[in-house]
Amino acid sequence: MRGDSSGASTPTQQIIFNPTTRPQAPPRHAPQLEHRDDVRCTRPDVHLEEYLDASRADHRSEGRGDHRARADHRPLTVGDIADLVAERPRPGRGWRAAVHRASGGRLNPGESPAEREERELLERIRRPVIGDYRVAVLSVKGGVGKTSTTIGLGATFASLRGDRVIAVDANPDFGTLAHRVPDPNPATVRDLLRAPSTDRYAEVRAHTTQAPSRLEVLGSERDPSISEAFSAADYERTLDILRRHYNILLTDCGTGLVHDTVGAILAHAHCLVLVATPALDGARSAWATLDWLSAHGWADLVSSTVVVVNQLTDAGADAESLRDLFGQRCRAVQVIPHDPHIARGADIDVDMLRPTTRLAFRELAAMIADDFAAPGGRHR
Known part of the structure; x- marks a missing residue:
C-alpha cells in the first residue's frame, strides 16, 4: 500500500467546515434580547397555552418509554400561576408606604408585621x-x-x-x-x-x-x-x-x-x-x-x-x-x-x-x- 504523503487525518481527527452551512436557529422559545434604556434584559416570549402544549407532549413521550425524572421541565401548576400573579398587600404606613408611594407603586416592600397582624385581626372580626x-x-x-x-x-x-x-x-x-x-x-x-x-x-x-x-x-x-x-x-x-x-x-x-x-x-x-x-x-x-x-x-x-x-x-x-x-x-x-x-x-x-x-x-x-x-x- 502506498503511503499518503499529504498527512491527512484519520476520520476521527477530521473536522469538516462547510461555509454554506447556516448556523442552527435558536430554539423557538429562547428568550429574545432587547435593549431598553441602555440596560440589557431578557423578555421571555412564552405563552401559557404553548407552555402547556409542550408540557403535555413531554408527558406523552415519557409514556412511550422515557420515564426519567425531568426536574428541569415540569408541568405548570395552579400554584405556579398563583405565585407569578400574586401581589403583596400594599403597606399603609411607615417607611414601607413611603417607598411604595415614591416609586409610583413599582416598589412594594409589603406590609410590616404590625400591619399584617392588624389585617388578620380584622379578617377574624369580619367573619360572616x-x-x-x-x-x-x-x-x-x-x-x-x-x-x-x-x-x-x-x-x-x-x-x-x-x-x-x-x-x-x-x-x-x-x-x-x-x-x-x-x-x-x-x-x-x-x-x-x-x-x-x-x-x-x-x-x-x-x-x-x-x-x-x-x-x-x-x-x-x-x-x-x-x-x-x-x-x-x-x-x-x-x-x-x-x-x-x-x-x-x-x-x-x-x-x-x-x-x-x-x-x-x-x-x-x-x-x-x-x-x-x-x-x-x-x-x-x-x-x-x-x-x-x-x-x-x-x-x-x-x-x-x-x-x-x-x-x-x-x-x-x-x-x-x-x-x-x-x-x-x-x-x-x-x-x-x-x-x-x-x-x-x-x-x-x-x-x-x-x-x-x-x-x-x-x-x-x-x-x-x-x-x-x-x-x-x-x-x-
Missing part, C-alpha cells in the same frame, strides 16, 4: 355570620364594667362590620345601657313588644338608639317595678323580633342568676361573656359563677365562655394571673385596660378610647367571632 349570633354579657357582682363591656364590644363589631349589631338591656335592676350612647331613644323594649307591627326593619329601628359606631341599643324600662316584670317569655318574644333584623345580638344581663329571664338568655346564647375585675372578690365571684353554671346544666356554655377582666383603675393589679387561671376552664380570657373615657361613666365613643383599649376590644371581638362558623360550637 350564619343566621344570627347571640352573646350574653353577665356578671353577678355590680360595678365591674358589665355595661361598658357590652357597649365597647358591640361598638367594635358595628364599626368594623357591614351588618347590623344590637345590644339589648335585659337588666331588671334599673339598667343603664341606653345611657352609654348619646341621645338615647325614650322608647324601651316594652314599647317594642307593644308595637302593632315589627315585620320591617324601620318599624324596629323606631325603638332603638344608634350610636356613631352604628351600634343600636334597645333600652329597658326606667321604672324598676315595670322592668322587674320583664319575664323569660318577654325576652323570647323580643329575641324573635330582633333576630329577623340583626346579625349580632348582645344582651346586657342583670346580676341575679336565679331570675327566670337570665335562664332564657342563657338558653338562647351562643356565647357567654363573663365580666370580672382583677380584685380578689371580683375574681372569686366570677369563679363561683362558673361553678354555679356548671352545676345547673350549663357546662357547655362554660366551655365556650370568654372571660373579660376589667381593670377599673390604673393600679397594677395582676390581671395576667387571672388569664392563666380562667383559661383552664374557659375558651378565652381578655384583659381590658383602664381607660379614663370609660371610667367617667357617660356615653362611650370607641374613637375616644386609648389605642391599647381599642385594641383590647378588637381582640375580644375576634375571640368571639372565631366561633361564628365553628362546626363543633354552639352556633350551628
Whole structure:
C-alpha cells in the first residue's frame, strides 16, 4: 500500500467546515434580547397555552418509554400561576408606604408585621355570620364594667362590620345601657313588644338608639317595678323580633342568676361573656359563677365562655394571673385596660378610647367571632 504523503487525518481527527452551512436557529422559545434604556434584559416570549402544549407532549413521550425524572421541565401548576400573579398587600404606613408611594407603586416592600397582624385581626372580626349570633354579657357582682363591656364590644363589631349589631338591656335592676350612647331613644323594649307591627326593619329601628359606631341599643324600662316584670317569655318574644333584623345580638344581663329571664338568655346564647375585675372578690365571684353554671346544666356554655377582666383603675393589679387561671376552664380570657373615657361613666365613643383599649376590644371581638362558623360550637 502506498503511503499518503499529504498527512491527512484519520476520520476521527477530521473536522469538516462547510461555509454554506447556516448556523442552527435558536430554539423557538429562547428568550429574545432587547435593549431598553441602555440596560440589557431578557423578555421571555412564552405563552401559557404553548407552555402547556409542550408540557403535555413531554408527558406523552415519557409514556412511550422515557420515564426519567425531568426536574428541569415540569408541568405548570395552579400554584405556579398563583405565585407569578400574586401581589403583596400594599403597606399603609411607615417607611414601607413611603417607598411604595415614591416609586409610583413599582416598589412594594409589603406590609410590616404590625400591619399584617392588624389585617388578620380584622379578617377574624369580619367573619360572616350564619343566621344570627347571640352573646350574653353577665356578671353577678355590680360595678365591674358589665355595661361598658357590652357597649365597647358591640361598638367594635358595628364599626368594623357591614351588618347590623344590637345590644339589648335585659337588666331588671334599673339598667343603664341606653345611657352609654348619646341621645338615647325614650322608647324601651316594652314599647317594642307593644308595637302593632315589627315585620320591617324601620318599624324596629323606631325603638332603638344608634350610636356613631352604628351600634343600636334597645333600652329597658326606667321604672324598676315595670322592668322587674320583664319575664323569660318577654325576652323570647323580643329575641324573635330582633333576630329577623340583626346579625349580632348582645344582651346586657342583670346580676341575679336565679331570675327566670337570665335562664332564657342563657338558653338562647351562643356565647357567654363573663365580666370580672382583677380584685380578689371580683375574681372569686366570677369563679363561683362558673361553678354555679356548671352545676345547673350549663357546662357547655362554660366551655365556650370568654372571660373579660376589667381593670377599673390604673393600679397594677395582676390581671395576667387571672388569664392563666380562667383559661383552664374557659375558651378565652381578655384583659381590658383602664381607660379614663370609660371610667367617667357617660356615653362611650370607641374613637375616644386609648389605642391599647381599642385594641383590647378588637381582640375580644375576634375571640368571639372565631366561633361564628365553628362546626363543633354552639352556633350551628
